[in-house]
Ligand SMILES: *[C@@H]1O[C@H](CO)[C@@H](O)[C@H](O)[C@H]1NC(C)=O
Ligand SMILES: *[C@@H]1O[C@H](CO)[C@@H](O)[C@H](O)[C@H]1NC(C)=O
Ligand SMILES: *[C@@H]1O[C@H](CO)[C@@H](O)[C@H](O)[C@H]1NC(C)=O
């Protein structure tokens with residue numbers, strides 16, 4: 015009886031699910047989001063690019079066609095678990111080959127989990143040239159529990175006038191960059207523009223602001239003068255509503271915030287979006303380039319009727335009084351700390367200058383270097399050898415997980431800069447975070463840790479993350495500062511390769527895009543069947559000493 019009820023419920027949920035299809039032609043367009051015109055990567059001739067929107071459980075189909083001519087591309091649907099659909103996760107060299115100019119690849123996956131997410135190129139720093147957009151997956155029950163009158167989709171993010179391939183070649187990845195200096199953004203954008211939009215908040219009405227950071231480097235503050243921000247979700251995970259004065263959103267993170275329209279003023283309250291400087295390795299851009307100040311309607315103020323008061327409450331020198339500490343958030347489902355991890359992974363951020371090569375940054379034994387064979391395809395096609403590290407090449411920094419086990423990542427950051435660390439295919443509990451080192455005791459971790467998929471490791475500090483290995487696949491764990499990712503700040507979780515081999519094959523369409531770039535789509539890191547010795551892998555496969563490919567971003571060089 016009970017079982018048939020459950021089945022009936024499942025069936026009705028499934029029968030409501032629909033398929034949402036997008037046909038994306040990815041190509042160059044011209045845009046001037048901060049007044050300076052430059053070529054940017056748009057979709058269907060437009061930039062900013064479209065928002066992907068669906069209900070939880072829907073099937074999303076995105077056909078991505080590469081019309082760039084001179085670069086390869088890929089799309090990653092940031093925040094999607096991709097259960098059973100790892101070949102459609104998007105990162106080049108991890109779950110797919112790059113899409114060559116003229117080629118196309120269709121991504122098919124379930125809209126899961128709900129929340130505010132985004133999608134972006136995952137090909138050699140490319141998203142900073144504009145291929146970055148919003149993705150909202152609706153959970154109607156949660157949304158109606160918020161009693162909001164309207165939902166507003168917003169983004170913030172840094173912006174460069176120079177294209178990423180040139181910034182990588184001439185600056186960040188250059189042999190002369192001895193200290194890991196990162197190019198300073200020229201501007202900070204709010205909803206992809208420096209022009210402040212107006213909020214039309216009606217008195218006492220409630221608004222859900224879904225804000226995503228599309229940044230390549232810097233975090234950004236958001237604050238509305240005289241108004242409380244009620245944070246209700248981070249990275250799509252609902253949390254107990256928590257009031258704050260300001261939030262700081264870092265590269266790749268999302269925040270859902272409820273705001274109630276003012277009823278007690280004649281004024282139009284101002285809001286501010288401001289680049290935060292803690293990740294900059296050099297002097298910040300001019301204040302007016304890193305700040306956007308706009309108005310919201312308040313009280314009896316009416317945009318159409320009234321003129322703005324001349325006095326302003328905020329200026330470019332603003333700094334936040336109090337910023338929400340995401341570590342203190344509590345997930346709405348109250349999920350307790352995962353205990354007794356059976357797999358403990360230890361990472362240490364290590365920035366090193368390699369003579370004759372340049373500055374690279376590792377979290378495991380070596381800086382990550384993109385494998386020639388996408389690591390997922392290696393896991394799927396090498397049988398027993400899929401359990402050996404050498405099979406993936408030293409630059410893949412592979413970490414092996416068993417199905418169902420509790421995994422702990424203990425990461426230390428002895429460096430003076432923070433990093434937003436992002437995991438694909440999962441959300442993790444942020445069980446511990448602090449300065450110095452962790453004492454190794456569960457008693458110093460949070461009992462009900464907040465969960466998200468992207469968390470900042472503090473400078474000279476540490477993180478303790480836990481998650482259940484319940485999603486067989488090959489999942490990237492990386493810094494979301496896109497320069498650091500290109501510079502090697504990543505590792506791979508090879509999760510349950512045995513389960514993978516029995517459940518999944520390399521899709522024919524994925525083999526086709528590999529063939530189009532003359533890349534192997536099966537075998538070990540050298541594109542051969544079976545195992546490879548560690549010695550051979552270190553000379554033949556991906557490592558920092560024999561890699562030059564990433565120095566020029568996603569530039570397409572036709573192999574002869
Ligand atoms: C690629 O094409 C774009 C758009 O035409 C152009 O601005 C850019 O310089 C090209 N890149 C290279 C490396 O030639
Ligand atoms: C922000 O941009 C999105 C498109 O990405 C648009 O739908 C939305 O209306 C914009 N928000 C505001 C408040 O104008
Ligand atoms: C104004 O808002 C406050 C709560 O912020 C509420 O207590 C009060 O009743 C409201 N006044 C009017 C006139 O709506």
Ligand SMILES: *[C@@H]1O[C@H](CO)[C@@H](O)[C@H](O)[C@H]1NC(C)=O
Pocket residue numbers: 362364365366376379380381
């Ligand atoms: C940092 O990386 C370099 C180069 O791979 C290595 O020689 C050094 O031992 C590493 N340091 C730490 C603390 O891991």
Ligand SMILES: [Cu+2]
Pocket residue numbers: 090092266436
């Ligand atoms: Cu990502």
